[in-house]
Amino acid sequence: xGVLKRLFDISKAxxxxxxxxxxxxxxxxxxxxxxxxxxxxxxxxxxxxxAAAERRLEQQIAECNRLAEQSEHKAAQAVQDDRxxxxxxxxxxxxxxxxxxxxxxxxxxxxxxxxxxxxQQLNKAKAEYEAMQAKREELAARARKTxxxxxxxxxxxxxxxxxxxxxxxxxRIEATILQKEAQIEIAESMKAAAAASRNALIEExxxxxxxxxxxx
Numbered sequence: 001x002g003v004l005k006r007l008f009d010i011s012k013a014x015x016x017x018x019x020x021x022x023x024x025x026x027x028x029x030x031x032x033x034x035x036x037x038x039x040x041x042x043x044x045x046x047x048x049x050x051a052a053a054e055r056r057l058e059q060q061i062a063e064c065n066r067l068a069e070q071s072e073h074k075a076a077q078a079v080q081d082d083r084x085x086x087x088x089x090x091x092x093x094x095x096x097x098x099x100x101x102x103x104x105x106x107x108x109x110x111x112x113x114x115x116x117x118x119x120q121q122l123n124k125a126k127a128e129y130e131a132m133q134a135k136r137e138e139l140a141a142r143a144r145k146t147x148x149x150x151x152x153x154x155x156x157x158x159x160x161x162x163x164x165x166x167x168x169x170x171x172r173i174e175a176t177i178l179q180k181e182a183q184i185e186i187a188e189s190m191k192a193a194a195a196a197s198r199n200a201l202i203e204e205x206x207x208x209x210x211x212x213x214x215x216x
Contacts, residue, residue: 064101
């Protein structure tokens with residue numbers, strides 16, 4: 001009886017320890033989701049900044065082209081009026097504006113490329129976030145179910161969550177829950193085996209008493 005009581009006390013203590021550790025995967029899942037929300041917000045803000053930059057560059061390109069065309073007209077007028085110096089100056093200004101327009105156009109294309117990449121990242125992050133939300137509900141339900149079972153009997157075990165990306169964290173949490181589920185099954189089997197052994201011991205003691213009892 002003393003051994004059985006000690007085993008029961010150890011299992012109860014282990015179960016309480018496991019219950020405390022079971023809360024961590026759920027907390028970590030919420031942490032990963034908050035990290036994803038921050039990442040999505042960051043990408044959205046970056047997209048807004050790129051869109052604003054594209055608008056400014058478009059305006060600068062249009063303005064440079066307008067000024068280049070204006071300089072062309074000035075040069076043509078100066079040539080008609082036999083003002084070669086002014087014509088040359090106007091053509092130099094035209095070339096300068098066209099060069100700036102080319103630089104702005106290059107920057108605009110780069111900005112558009114970054115916007116495209118950011119849009120892809122945003123779509124991927126949102127899809128991953130939705131998948132993680134669904135996975136959180138599944139894993140949280142399994143963790144709660146495991147917690148209920150652990151309250152009855154469960155050996156002690158370590159629980160650690162890898163601190164990688166959000167997706168890897170969810171995968172590790174799922175693996176942790178799977179491990180706990182397997183350990184609970186082992187604990188239940190051990191408990192059943194212990195009960196069977198105890199019943200066998202009781203039957204043996206009972207038969208011994210019956211055999212040694214005086215015949216009436």
